[in-house]
Amino acid sequence: DARVTQTPRDKVTEMGQEVTMRCQPILGHNTVFWYRQTMMQGLELLAYFRNRAPLDDSGMPKDRFSAEMPDATLATLKIQPSEPRDSAVYFCASGLGLASNNEQFFGPGTRLTVL
Template identity: 90%
Template sequence: DARVTQTPRHKVTEMGQEVTMRCQPILGHNTVFWYRQTMMQGLELLAYFRNRAPLDDSGMPKDRFSAEMPDATLATLKIQPSEPRDSAVYFCASGSGTGGSDTQYFGPGTRLTVL
């Protein structure tokens, strides 16, 4: 049963600390998305990769957030330094890259709390 995995599932950290979230997309999928979900803003797209190349990171605060895909089996989202307003659930999703009609498969999310 192929699924997207994310680690850690929960993270509590103090303001100013670096946070790294990891995602393993479904094998064979060539698109990867990072979303942030909060009650106020809903689901926001932060970054998007196709064939490991970053295609859009306009949703990310560039000064503190960075997203990479070191290889086809790993996507990372890093926040440095973290701030309390970054507290949210971060989801990774992958897809087979057939365009805007593609099904996205979501991971279970990383719940981040920045104190």
């Protein structure tokens, strides 16, 4: 069955290094979301796209985070430079549009540890 895939599943890096996380949305979905999950903050929305165009990235620290969709099958979230406080699980989700009753389908997440 169709699923959202994310790579890598786990990433350990050192402070200051660049991190790139990738997401393949479900084929045919035109909305893509990036979330970050920590124990303290829960699940936070970082950014989202519709038809590959960024619609809202107000939840993202602009100085170090960037999100793009090079094509309809790939979304990327980049952190440069990474910091220990970026350690979290990052989820990508995709959906069928902007109607209020549309379901989001989540990927398995990327667990990021910044030392």
